[in-house]
Amino acid sequence: MAEALVIGATVGTAFSELYAAVKIAVLQVAWCHNYCRSLEQVLDMHLPIFEQIRFNLQAPLSDLEQHYLLRFSQKLGEGKLLLESCLQLRFGWANRISQIRYSRQILKLQEEILLHLQQLPALNALQLQQINISLQDMCEQWDKNHAEVMGSLKSGNLIPITEGARQLGAAGKLADEDQQGHRLDELTNQDQILWVAWVASGKQRWCYPFAKIRKCEVFFEDRIHFVTVSQSPDMRSLLCTIWKEVVGGPVPQFQTVEDAYRQVNGKLRSIMPSKRRLLVLDDVWSKGHLQNLSFEVEGLKMMITTRHAPALQTQNSHTYRLDLLNEMDAESLFCKWAFGQYSIPAWVEEPQVVKEVILECKGLPLALKVIGASLSTTAGQSPAAYWQPLGEYQKDALLGRLQTSIDALDPMLRECFLDLGAYPEDSRWSADALLDIWVYVRGMKWVDAVLALVELGNRGLIDFSGAATSVGAIWRAVECNSGHELYISQHDVMRDLALQLGAIQKNQYPPYSHCKRLLMPRQGENVPSDWQSEEAAMAEVISIHIGAMKEDCWPTGLAFPHARALLLHFQERRRSRNHLPPFLGSMCKLKVMLIKGDINNARSTDVGGLVELQSLHIDGRNRPSGFNLPKLEKLRADGARDENILASALCRSRHLKVLDMLCCLHVGPIPENVVGEYWNALTYLRLLDCGGVKKLPQSLGNLSNLHTLELAYCGSLKKLPQSFVRLNNLKVLYLRNCGLEKLPETFGNLRGLERLSLEGCRWLQHLPESLGQLSALRTLWMGAVDKMKSLPAAWEVGGLALPLIGSLERVSCDERMVPCWKARYPPGHPLPEFKLYP
Numbered sequence: 001m002a003e004a005l006v007i008g009a010t011v012g013t014a015f016s017e018l019y020a021a022v023k024i025a026v027l028q029v030a031w032c033h034n035y036c037r038s039l040e041q042v043l044d045m046h047l048p049i050f051e052q053i054r055f056n057l058q059a060p061l062s063d064l065e066q067h068y069l070l071r072f073s074q075k076l077g078e079g080k081l082l083l084e085s086c087l088q089l090r091f092g093w094a095n096r097i098s099q100i101r102y103s104r105q106i107l108k109l110q111e112e113i114l115l116h117l118q119q120l121p122a123l124n125a126l127q128l129q130q131i132n133i134s135l136q137d138m139c140e141q142w143d144k145n146h147a148e149v150m151g152s153l154k155s156g157n158l159i160p161i162t163e164g165a166r167q168l169g170a171a172g173k174l175a176d177e178d179q180q181g182h183r184l185d186e187l188t189n190q191d192q193i194l195w196v197a198w199v200a201s202g203k204q205r206w207c208y209p210f211a212k213i214r215k216c217e218v219f220f221e222d223r224i225h226f227v228t229v230s231q232s233p234d235m236r237s238l239l240c241t242i243w244k245e246v247v248g249g250p251v252p253q254f255q256t257v258e259d260a261y262r263q264v265n266g267k268l269r270s271i272m273p274s275k276r277r278l279l280v281l282d283d284v285w286s287k288g289h290l291q292n293l294s295f296e297v298e299g300l301k302m303m304i305t306t307r308h309a310p311a312l313q314t315q316n317s318h319t320y321r322l323d324l325l326n327e328m329d330a331e332s333l334f335c336k337w338a339f340g341q342y343s344i345p346a347w348v349e350e351p352q353v354v355k356e357v358i359l360e361c362k363g364l365p366l367a368l369k370v371i372g373a374s375l376s377t378t379a380g381q382s383p384a385a386y387w388q389p390l391g392e393y394q395k396d397a398l399l400g401r402l403q404t405s406i407d408a409l410d411p412m413l414r415e416c417f418l419d420l421g422a423y424p425e426d427s428r429w430s431a432d433a434l435l436d437i438w439v440y441v442r443g444m445k446w447v448d449a450v451l452a453l454v455e456l457g458n459r460g461l462i463d464f465s466g467a468a469t470s471v472g473a474i475w476r477a478v479e480c481n482s483g484h485e486l487y488i489s490q491h492d493v494m495r496d497l498a499l500q501l502g503a504i505q506k507n508q509y510p511p512y513s514h515c516k517r518l519l520m521p522r523q524g525e526n527v528p529s530d531w532q533s534e535e536a537a538m539a540e541v542i543s544i545h546i547g548a549m550k551e552d553c554w555p556t557g558l559a560f561p562h563a564r565a566l567l568l569h570f571q572e573r574r575r576s577r578n579h580l581p582p583f584l585g586s587m588c589k590l591k592v593m594l595i596k597g598d599i600n601n602a603r604s605t606d607v608g609g610l611v612e613l614q615s616l617h618i619d620g621r622n623r624p625s626g627f628n629l630p631k632l633e634k635l636r637a638d639g640a641r642d643e644n645i646l647a648s649a650l651c652r653s654r655h656l657k658v659l660d661m662l663c664c665l666h667v668g669p670i671p672e673n674v675v676g677e678y679w680n681a682l683t684y685l686r687l688l689d690c691g692g693v694k695k696l697p698q699s700l701g702n703l704s705n706l707h708t709l710e711l712a713y714c715g716s717l718k719k720l721p722q723s724f725v726r727l728n729n730l731k732v733l734y735l736r737n738c739g740l741e742k743l744p745e746t747f748g749n750l751r752g753l754e755r756l757s758l759e760g761c762r763w764l765q766h767l768p769e770s771l772g773q774l775s776a777l778r779t780l781w782m783g784a785v786d787k788m789k790s791l792p793a794a795w796e797v798g799g800l801a802l803p804l805i806g807s808l809e810r811v812s813c814d815e816r817m818v819p820c821w822k823a824r825y826p827p828g829h830p831l832p833e834f835k836l837y838p
Contacts, residue, residue, distance in 0.1 A: 279300060374460075435483045482658055542563050549578045566587065652674060709732070725744055727750060743767065
């Protein structure tokens with residue numbers, strides 16, 4: 001009886017505190033008023049149930065009921081903290097991502113409360129009916145919220161930091177071209193230039209513009225090569241990279257580092273000095289590393305960035321020391337990230353406090369960038385509370401200052417940041433596997449995971465690269481449930497910070513991580529010895545960055561029964577094939593696995609226990625047929641050499657939603673029975689550069705859930721099956737550089753199609769007349785379709801009667817096709833935006 005009273009009082013108190021917080025939020029928070037109001041209505045409707053729990057809980061309670069109610073109380077407490085965060089969040093463009101994330105968390109809180117209530121015992125029929133009605137309403141609210149998020153992503157309002165701020169944030173204001181030209185003169189008279197600077201002061205971004213100025217490119221005739229060395233390099237792999245970048249052609253099979261250096265140096269001597277070249281070595285840590293990468297070859301100049309000048313200087317080198325930012329530049333950089341302008345705004349009530357924050361950053365661009373970005377999104381109206389902790393961290397000045405930015409993150413976003421330590425230093429990677437960890441391990445929805453990634457970028461904690469900076473790439477990632485376009489990297493200092501904070505024990509303050517991680521800070525030749533402890537066996541996220549591993553190289557006795565994510569990064573070695581670790585069989589809870597590097601054929605004994613695996617990413621020349629994963633939802637294979645992979649047990653999961661195959665040159669045909677029986681849940685299918693795909697099965701038309709289909713660089717694919725036009729939910733179709741000779745005459749039945757790419761389909765002679773019926777088509781790419789001379793003649797008289805004419809917004813095509821398109825539009829009718837190919 002006493003236990004029931006205590007537990008009832010606990011739930012009742014948590015509810016009262018949440019209820020009070022909701023009442024305040026409804027009155028004071030404008031940006032999520034509707035969501036808070038909806039939550040308030042749900043709590044009001046089911047108030048009698050909470051009163052029943054508080055005062056009339058039936059005793060005795062089973063252990064399961066006690067656990068359930070205490071978990072319910074904890075969830076209510078988390079809801080109160082969420083609403084308090086909403087109260088503190090400032091309104092403005094810099095917080096737009098946080099506002100959307102918090103709004104979705106309020107929706108999720110409302111749904112979880114209803115689901116908890118639904119499972120309570122002793123509910124009468126009316127109460128249960130009310131809960132079910134509320135849950136049905138939740139579906140409509142989620143749909144409405146999703147539409148709002150997609151609208152914001154399309155408009156580009158979620159990425160406030162400009163490219164100018166990113167460049168300034170990386171390295172301060174760049175020197176003018178006259179100064180760069182002077183450095184070029186120095187380089188022509190010396191063998192080496194050393195760029196020396198403090199950690200995180202922008203060495204790479206100073207030397208990169210220098211190497212890319214036109215005068216430098218002309219002098220070296222565009223033969224400029226960049227290689228990142230880092231703190232713990234694999235010298236043989238680096239020498240292989242230099243061979244590929246500088247020498248070109250097939251890379252020899254190097255036996256040792258000495259053999260690799262001898263062959264590279266000899267080859268360079270044979271091609272020089274007839275061709276001047278510049279080799280940029282970024283982030284060199286020691287003289288020993290430099291000795292293995294220095295070549296005494298006439299005509300070869302080297303540019304080196306380092307933090308340790310004395311150890312690397314020689315008689316033939318010239319040193320440039322990069323100073324920290326001066327007061328004016330530091331203020332400009334900080335304000336651009338914090339306020340979106342280059343000076344302290346007039347509306348700031350305490351400008352002196354802002355100046356003190358800038359002073360504490362000591363002129364370090366990375367600190368100014370990250371802390372400024374966090375200040376723009378931190379809770380509260382004044383930066384004073386944020387400034388005070390800056391001086392409290394004495395052990396490591398830079399990491400201490402940056403830690404204040406991590407302190408400002410909400411708990412879920414903090415966990416996301418700590419997960420970044422699982423990736424190797426100085427690497428650039430697709431965000432797909434990382435997003436899957438957040439979805440399958442952290443329990444986030446896919447949209448929330450992408451939004452968290454964008455917010456980390458807006459705060460300067462990660463860097464997007466290439467096309468990933470575009471609004472379209474982020475929108476497509478949300479729409480297609482795939483982040484393969486989002487490539488990100490992280491400054492090595494930020495990675496060190498993630499590793500340091502992730503290592504803090506639970507009994508220390510603040511408790512940064514409730515999810516244990518085992519992460520290798522640097523590449524090693526063996527698994528760390530302390531990983532055999534009982535505490536290590538509790539790890540949930542494991543990342544291994546290691547050299548070549550034979551079967552007998554893995555330590556025995558390792559077991560990780562609680563692991564839910566495993567990242568295996570094998571160092572690339574020519575003709576080296578690795579064995580999967582024996583402890584893989586103990587990972588009965590594993591949800592996400594990434595394997596980077598070549599492995600031997602996976603045996604069923606190696607992976608037979610991975611019955612819970614939902615996401616698998618394989619990058620390397622592998623034959624993964626031995627995998628049998630009944631719950632697999634996402635499969636991404638890059639470079640797999642198994643011609644039967646599409647027919648194997650690996651692709652026979654009825655839960656498969658995303659199938660992404662890249663550069664699988666030997667992949668065989670897609671079996672009819674596999675598509676018809678197992679792929680009904682598929683929403684995303686990409687076969688990129690899969691030359692073995694010569695035809696598609698008729699059963700492909702039965703994939704009623706398919707949203708995106710990409711068949712790029714499949715040169716042997718000559719035609720599409722007639723059933724293809726039954727893909728009623730298809731929104732995106734990319735057929736770039738395929739061998740297609742014609743499209744089905746009923747192609748216009750794909751009424752939901754919004755984006756179509758026919759670029760590089762050189763054998764395609766005409767478009768089907770029915771394509772004019774695509775009323776939803778917004779974007780069409782059709783450049784380099786050499787055999788196509790005109791558009792369908794029937795379109796000439798169609799005019800506005802053609803749905804395509806009214807819907808098309810953008811057309812990419814050869815210049816000769818532009819007049820053909822313009823002729824299809826009546827006089828005065830708005831034309832689509834034309835982009836000439838290439």
